[in-house]
Amino acid sequence: MYIFSNMTMSINRLRTEIMGGHDAGTHHQFTGIAKYFNSYTITGRRNCVLATYASIAALILFFKLKPKKQKAVKSS
Amino acid sequence: MMVSFFDQFASPSYLGIPLIAIAIALPWVLYPTPPARWINNRLITIQGWFINRFTNQLMLPLNVGGHKWALLLASLMIFLITINMLGLLPYTFTPTTQLSLNMGFAVPLWLATVIIGMRNQPTIALGHLLPEGTPIPLIPVLIIIETISLLIRPLALGVRLTANLTAGHLLIQLIATAVFVLLPMMPTVAILTAAVLFLLTLLEVAVAMIQAYVFVLLLSLYL
Numbered sequence: 001m002y003i004f005s006n007m008t009m010s011i012n013r014l015r016t017e018i019m020g021g022h023d024a025g026t027h028h029q030f031t032g033i034a035k036y037f038n039s040y041t042i043t044g045r046r047n048c049v050l051a052t053y054a055s056i057a058a059l060i061l062f063f064k065l066k067p068k069k070q071k072a073v074k075s076s
Numbered sequence: 077m078m079v080s081f082f083d084q085f086a087s088p089s090y091l092g093i094p095l096i097a098i099a100i101a102l103p104w105v106l107y108p109t110p111p112a113r114w115i116n117n118r119l120i121t122i123q124g125w126f127i128n129r130f131t132n133q134l135m136l137p138l139n140v141g142g143h144k145w146a147l148l149l150a151s152l153m154i155f156l157i158t159i160n161m162l163g164l165l166p167y168t169f170t171p172t173t174q175l176s177l178n179m180g181f182a183v184p185l186w187l188a189t190v191i192i193g194m195r196n197q198p199t200i201a202l203g204h205l206l207p208e209g210t211p212i213p214l215i216p217v218l219i220i221i222e223t224i225s226l227l228i229r230p231l232a233l234g235v236r237l238t239a240n241l242t243a244g245h246l247l248i249q250l251i252a253t254a255v256f257v258l259l260p261m262m263p264t265v266a267i268l269t270a271a272v273l274f275l276l277t278l279l280e281v282a283v284a285m286i287q288a289y290v291f292v293l294l295l296s297l298y299l
Contacts, residue, residue: 039210045203052219 081249085173085242099171103158127154134296141196142299152181153292160241160284164248164277173245175238181291182233189298190226229298233291240287244280251276 030038037051038044088095110120131150135143156172163170171177193201205222206215251273258266 039206039212039215040208042199042203045206045208046199048215049202049205049219052216055216056220 081246081253084169084245084249087174088169096169096171096174099169100159100177102162103155106158107154134292138296138299142296145296145299148185149292149296152185152295153288156237156288156291157285160288161281163241163245164280164284170241170245172237173242175234178234178237179230182230182237182295185295186230186233186298189295193299229294233294237287237291240283244276244283247276248273248280 030041030044034044036044037047039048088099107123108120110116110124115121116124127150130153131146134149134153135146138145159170159172162168163172190201205226206219207222210218251269255266255269255273258269
């Protein structure tokens with residue numbers, strides 16, 4: 001059972017490396033914030049995308065919820 | 077009643093009944109269903125050979141999971157190519173000149189590819205929105221650009237097919253009208269224009285087949 005699960009893991013990694021375009025991330029050694037946000041590993045790219053979408057959503061929410069300044073009414 | 081060049085694109089109806097349903101159902105009638113025989117006649121053998129060959133070619137870039145789309149894509153290709161070719165006959169209506177029909181194909185199928193990708197492998201689907209090796213300052217810009225390019229795909233698919241077929245049919249009608257008008261006045265010019273019309277018709281036959289193929293190929297590559 002242990003040998004079988006080891007075989008499955010190595011086959012999956014081999015499949016990931018053969019299926020072009022996906023970086024298995026095995027030869028990149030990132031530290032710090034670059035470990036989670038980089039443009040080389042697939043999880044790094046995913047996190048960058050999610051962070052960008054979250055920032056855009058936050059910006060839109062900020063401008064939507066910002067209280068509008070009421071103009072002072074001038075007495076004639 | 078003024079006859080305009082765009083009347084050929086009006087969706088036909090008779091006594092309030094839309095005839096586009098008949099136009100869309102026509103390709104189904106034209107292809108014989110293979111009977112349950114071990115060896116079929118020549119027509120069905122050739123038909124099956126073409127469909128198998130085309131489906132094999134289409135499935136080449138896809139992994140085994142993508143082969144589930146073989147039936148849908150092959151039938152879509154046969155449908156589009158038949159409708160496009162039938163539309164080149166005189167006085168016929170071409171349903172694929174209607175943006176509504178083409179968007180009706182493009183949007184649900186594109187959306188299916190996106191939803192299936194997000195459901196089965198969300199990390200890879202989201203990760204593809206950022207090209208590998210992008211410099212850090214360009215990351216947000218490229219993510220926005222890739223997102224826009226993803227969202228514009230169904231529009232491009234539908235409009236490409238509509239515009240190509242509409243433009244082709246319009247050109248054929250314009251040049252045919254020019255030949256007809258020029259014939260009594262300048263026969264030589266009319267003959268030259270007729271030669272141009274012949275070449276254009278050949279081009280439109282090629283465009284009809286190629287546009288159907290491009291539509292289906294791009295859909296398969298979006299998987």
